[in-house]
Amino acid sequence: MIGLTRELGVPSSSAGTVIFNNPIKFFDSETNTTASFSTKFSFTIANLNPSSFGDGLSFFLSPDNRILGSPGGYLGLVNSSQLTKNKFLAIEFDTRLDMHFDDPNDNHVGFDIESLNSIKTANTMLQGINLKAGNVITTWIDYKNVQEKLSVFLSYSNIKPEKAILSLDINLYEYLKENMYVGFSASTEGSTELHLIENWSFHTYGFLSLRTRKNPHNVSDNSVAFVTPMIPEVDSDSSSRNNHHKKLGLELGIAVPAFFFVALVVFVYVSVRRLNSIKTQKLFFNHELLTSPREFTYRELKLATKGFHSSRIIGHGAFGTVYKAFFVNSGTIAAVKRSKHSHEGKTEFLAELSIIACLRHKNLVQLQGWCVEKGELLLVYDFMPNGSLDKLLYQQGPYLSWSHRHNIAVGLASVLTYLHQECEQQVIHRDIKTGNVLLDGNFNARLGDFGLAKLMDHDKSPVSTLTAGTMGYLAPEYLQYGKATEKTDVFSFGVVILEVACGRRPIEREIDTQKMVNLVDWVWGLYSEGKIIEAADKRLNGEFKEEEMRKLLLVGLSCANPDSNERPTMRRVLQILSNEAEPMEVPRIKPSLTFSCSLHYTLDDIVSDDDDDDQVEDCEIKITTQQ
Numbered sequence: 355m356i357g358l359t360r361e362l363g364v365p366s367s368s369a370g371t372v373i374f375n376n377p378i379k380f381f382d383s384e385t386n387t388t389a390s391f392s393t394k395f396s397f398t399i400a401n402l403n404p405s406s407f408g409d410g411l412s413f414f415l416s417p418d419n420r421i422l423g424s425p426g427g428y429l430g431l432v433n434s435s436q437l438t439k440n441k442f443l444a445i446e447f448d449t450r451l452d453m454h455f456d457d458p459n460d461n462h463v464g465f466d467i468e469s470l471n472s473i474k475t476a477n478t479m480l481q482g483i484n485l486k487a488g489n490v491i492t493t494w495i496d497y498k499n500v501q502e503k504l505s506v507f508l509s510y511s512n513i514k515p516e517k518a519i520l521s522l523d524i525n526l527y528e529y530l531k532e533n534m535y536v537g538f539s540a541s542t543e544g545s546t547e548l549h550l551i552e553n554w555s556f557h558t559y560g561f562l563s564l565r566t567r568k569n570p571h572n573v574s575d576n577s578v579a580f581v582t583p584m585i586p587e588v589d590s591d592s593s594s595r596n597n598h599h600k601k602l603g604l605e606l607g608i609a610v611p612a613f614f615f616v617a618l619v620v621f622v623y624v625s626v627r628r629l630n631s632i633k634t635q636k637l638f639f640n641h642e643l644l645t646s647p648r649e650f651t652y653r654e655l656k657l658a659t660k661g662f663h664s665s666r667i668i669g670h671g672a673f674g675t676v677y678k679a680f681f682v683n684s685g686t687i688a689a690v691k692r693s694k695h696s697h698e699g700k701t702e703f704l705a706e707l708s709i710i711a712c713l714r715h716k717n718l719v720q721l722q723g724w725c726v727e728k729g730e731l732l733l734v735y736d737f738m739p740n741g742s743l744d745k746l747l748y749q750q751g752p753y754l755s756w757s758h759r760h761n762i763a764v765g766l767a768s769v770l771t772y773l774h775q776e777c778e779q780q781v782i783h784r785d786i787k788t789g790n791v792l793l794d795g796n797f798n799a800r801l802g803d804f805g806l807a808k809l810m811d812h813d814k815s816p817v818s819t820l821t822a823g824t825m826g827y828l829a830p831e832y833l834q835y836g837k838a839t840e841k842t843d844v845f846s847f848g849v850v851i852l853e854v855a856c857g858r859r860p861i862e863r864e865i866d867t868q869k870m871v872n873l874v875d876w877v878w879g880l881y882s883e884g885k886i887i888e889a890a891d892k893r894l895n896g897e898f899k900e901e902e903m904r905k906l907l908l909v910g911l912s913c914a915n916p917d918s919n920e921r922p923t924m925r926r927v928l929q930i931l932s933n934e935a936e937p938m939e940v941p942r943i944k945p946s947l948t949f950s951c952s953l954h955y956t957l958d959d960i961v962s963d964d965d966d967d968d969q970v971e972d973c974e975i976k977i978t979t980q981q
Contacts, residue, residue, distance in 0.1 A: 355550055355551070355552050356372055356551045357548060357549065357550055358370040358371070358372060358411055358538060358539065358540035358549040358550070358551065359408065359540050359542050359547065359548060359549050360542075360548075361548055365544045365545050365546055366542065366544070366545075366546070367425035367426060367541075367543050367544050368425050368541065368542050369422065369423055369424060369425045369428070369429075369430035369539070369541040369542075370430060370540055370549070371421055371422045371539040372537050372538050372539075372551070373421070373535050373536070373537035374535060374536050374556075377419070377534060377535055378533065378535070378536060378556075378558060379532060379533055379558065380415070380530040380531060380532065380533070380534050381530050381531055382532075383532060387499070387560070388499050388526060388527050388530045389499065389530065389558040389559065389560050390496075390497055390499040390558065390559050390560035391495075391496075391497050391556070391557065391558045392495070392496045392497075392557060392559075393413065393493075393554070393556040393557075394492065394493065394494050394495075394554070394555050394556075395413065395492070395493055395538075395551060395552075395553060395554040395555070396490050396491065396492045396493070396553050397411060397447070397490075397491055397493065397538075397549065397551050397552065398489070398490050398491070398548075398549075398550045398552065398684070398686075399411065399447070399449060399485055399486050399488070399547060399548070399550075400488040400547070400548045400550065400684045400685040400686045401486065401488070401545065401546055401547045401548065407449050407450060407460070407486050407545055407547055408449065408450065408541065408542030408543055408547030408549075409427050409428075409429055409448065409449060409450045409452070409540075409541045409547075410446060410448040410449040410450065410485065410541075410549075411429065411430075411446075411447050411538060411540035411549045412429045412430070412444040412445060412538065412539050412540070413444065413445045413493070413495065413536075413538055414431060414443065414444035414445075414536070414537060414538070415442065415444075415530070415534050415536050416440065416441060416442040416534060417441055417531045417533070417535070418441065418535065419535040421440050421442065421537070421539065422539075423440065423539065424541070425541050425542060425543060426541060426542075426543040427450060427452040427454065427455065427470075427541070427543060428470065428541055429446055429448070429470065429539055429540065429541050430539030430540050430541045431444055431470065431539050432470060437470070438469070440468075442466070442467075442468060443465075443466070443468075443526065443530075444465075444466040445463065445464070445465055445466075445493075445495055445506055445520075446463065446464045446465075446466055446470070446472065447463055447478075447485055447493075448460070448461075448462050448463075448464060448485075449461065449485050449486045449547070450543065455470040455471050455472075456471050456472075457472075457475075458475050459477055459479075460486075461477065461478050461479050461483075461484060461485050461486070462475045462476060462477050462478060463476050463478055463506055463508070463519060463520050464476075465504065465506075465520065465522060467529060473522070473524075474520065475520070476506075476519050476520040478508060478519060479796060481508060481515075481519050481716075482716045482794075483508045483519070484794075484795060484796075486547070487736075487795070488684070488685065488686035488687065489510055489720065489736060490510070491508055491509070492508070493506065493508055494506070494507040497526065498560075499526075499560050500560070502523055503521065503523055503524070504521070504522055504526075505518040505520070505521045506518055506519055506521070507519060509714075510716075510720050511714035511720075512714075536556055538551055538554075546685065548684070548685060550684075647711055647721045647723045647734075648722070648723040649723060649724060649725065650723045650724065650732070650734055651725065651727065652727035652728050652730060652732075654681070655679060655690055655734070657682075658679035658680055658681050658682075658688070658690070659677040659678070659679045659690055662675075662677055662692060666678045666679070668689065668741070669741075669742065674691060674692045674693045675691070675692050676689055676690065676691050676692075677689070677690045677692065678690075678737065679734070679737075687737040688722055688734050688736065688737050689734070689735045689736070689737045689738065690732055690733070690734050690735075691732065691733040691734075691735065692730065692731075692732055693730065693731035693732070713772075713773070713777065715768075715769050715772045715773075716765075716768075716769075716798075717765040717766065717768055717772075717798065717799055717801060718769055718801055718802070719735050719736060719738065719792055719800045719801065719802035720735065720800075721733065721734070721735055722734040722735060722736060736794075736800075738792035738793055738794055738800060739794065739795045740792075740793035740794065740795065740797060741792065741793065742788065742791065742792050743762065743788040743789070743791040743792070743793060743799070743850075744787070744788035744789045744791075746793065747788060747853060747857055748857075748859065753893075754797070755897070756894055756897060756898035756899070756902075756903075758797040759854045759855070760902060760931075761797065761798065762791070762793070762798075762799040762854060763799075763851055763854055763906060763909075764931050764932065765798055765799035765800075766791060766799045766847065766851075767847070767924055767927045767928040767931055768928055769799070769801050770783070770786075770801075770843060770844075770847060770924040771923075771928050773843075774840045774843065774923070774924050774925075775923070775924070775925055780840065782838050782839065782840060782842070782843055783801070783843050783846075784838050784842070784843070785803060785824060785827075785846075786801070786843055786846035786847055786850060787824050787827045787846065787850060788854075789824075790802055790803040791850065825860075825861070826849065826859070826860025826861045826872075826873075827846040827849050827860060828842070828845075828846070829845035829846070829918065830916050832845075839918070840924070841918040841921050842918075843924075844913045844921045844923070844927075845913060845915075845918070845921065847913050847924070847927070848874075848909070848910045848911070848912070848913025848914035848915075848921075849873065849874065849914055851906060851909060852873050852889075852907065852910035852911075852914065853873065854906070855889065855890060855891065855903060855906045855907050855910065856877065856889050856890065856891055856907075857891030857893055857894075858873050858876070858891075859873065860872070860873045861873070874911070874914045874944070875944065876889070877889045877907060877910065877911060878911060878943075878944040879944075881907070881908075881911060881940070882942045882943055882944075886904060886907050886908070887900060887903060887904060887907075889907055890903050890907075905930065905931070905937055908937050908938070909927055909930055909931065909937065911940050912937075912938045912940050913927065915940075915945065916944070916945050916946070917945055920945075922938055926938075
């Protein structure tokens with residue numbers, strides 16, 4: 355990891371530059387062609403004091419290897435007294451609004467040519483990327499000479515997005531010299547902002563070789579790689595035991611071949627068992643876990659949470675307690691989930707890690723890492739400054755405007771479409787509720803808590819399982835038969851959507867009568883009377899678009915339909931909310947649901963992992979619908 359600016363506990367102004375030692379060829383005078391290039395790197399902009407920000411960093415190309423600009427708003431690229439002295443091409447990641455350079459905001463990407471007045475900029479917040487939140491951000495920059503096109507991509511994950519955040523048509527022929535240097539620069543202006551480059555790769559391509567003019571081809575002339583791989587620990591015990599057994603086996607093998615064979619078999623058996631144990635304890639160091647989340651030490655997390663002090667508690671869940679963690683060295687804030695020290699806790703921990711480590715979506719809570727140490731099971735997530743949706747709906751907190759609420763509904767529909775239909779394996783969340791919908795700094799929805807999630811192959815029958823989840827959000831057929839499917843998630847989503855629109859809990863006691871009222875029944879009752887708009891949250895004071903409110907309420911009812919066959923898919927829901935499809939027809943009277951079953955389920959039947967189609971055939975659900 356490379357730090358571009360000073361790591362100080364007090365505000366300071368500084369600038370820093372790192373340049374690759376060797377110049378790289380960008381222009382071929384023999385063929386009069388310029389190179390195309392591609393680079394990928396990950397960076398973090400962290401701050402000990404979140405309210406004080408520096409100016410950001412840049413990736414640059416320059417004919418000179420002595421670039422070091424002034425501190426302040428100059429990104430380490432130019433000198434304050436001679437703004438046009440240094441020659442460069444740069445992609446800036448700017449975290450301060452500087453009117454002197456016509457910056458559009460304090461969170462943008464820009465393309466610069468020998469000036470900090472960017473030719474073109476893009477607001478990163480529109481893609482859900484906050485440059486100064488302390489998150490690891492992966493960047494791809496591609497320049498294709500033939501197409502004369504420069505593109506910049508940003509992501510919190512290691513998967514390159516399909517859509518560029520910044521794209522412009524430009525020919526860099528006159529700016530790309532025969533040999534140029536590549537590097538990074540950054541600056542601060544009276545802050546503690548820290549700029550870190552975590553890994554980097556770079557290569558050029560596209561020159562035509564005169565020696566092979568009859569059969570021209572592209573060649574990758576230059577490549578640079580700077581990576582910081584995470585390497586699994588090697589157990590010294592295992593290594594020592596290995597040597598011991600080999601030596602012993604060899605000695606005995608000469609004297610007693612039969613005993614050598616037995617000893618070898620025993621050794622292989624023990625080694626395999628031990629290897630499996632290490633893999634389980636280290637949570638299967640596969641490719642996905644190594645490239646994004648990392649393993650924290652228990653000491654790190656204990657220090658960051660003040661010894662898991664009660665003053666740092668920010669929530670409780672099925673998995674355990676959630677703490678706010680502040681990492682002094684990097685100046686970042688995270689949320690740490692700590693288990694309940696139980697077998698169930700460990701099972702849920704392994705489930706959550708194995709699932710979410712492989713998932714990448716802007717509306718998922720990003721996993722930073724994990725820790726298995728001292729009998730503790732801990733997960734480290736991005737900290738969500740606006741907390742959970744239920745707290746904002748029902749407790750004191752920032753006001754949720756209609757635009758925020760509608761955006762939350764669309765974001766939640768988008769991530770469930772991803773989990774149900776776009777992952778390699780379908781993910782059934784099983785515990786969708788407002789308490790598991792977290793909100794980032796811009797009130798974007800982030801779905802979390804995968805402790806109860808199930809991975810399934812697409813188009814496979816659901817397995818019987820012990821009913822899990824939260825009352826008020828559980829589909830009727832799930833309560834009856836314990837079968838978790840994507841349609842049970844859709845039902846829970848429908849309840850959450852009605853909560854967002856109405857500002858009422860799934861099951862609530864009426865103040866006057868003290869009678870318990872079911873939210874779905876209440877909204878459906880108003881709909882049957884032609885007064886569905888009256889279900890809107892009174893705290894909105896009518897400040898919403900009536901057509902959008904009606905659509906959201908009807909989507910909620912269609913998802914919460916007792917008949918699972920009548921519920922829409924999450925893709926259809928997303929299309930409706932995005933105005934790409936017509937809303938579904940919702941019956942005026944809520945369908946009544948009756949169950950009949952010739953089988954009597956035992957607890958063993960319910961928790962069995964074997965799918966028994968014969969049992970399902972004997973069960974019948976009857977729905978009566980009145981229009």
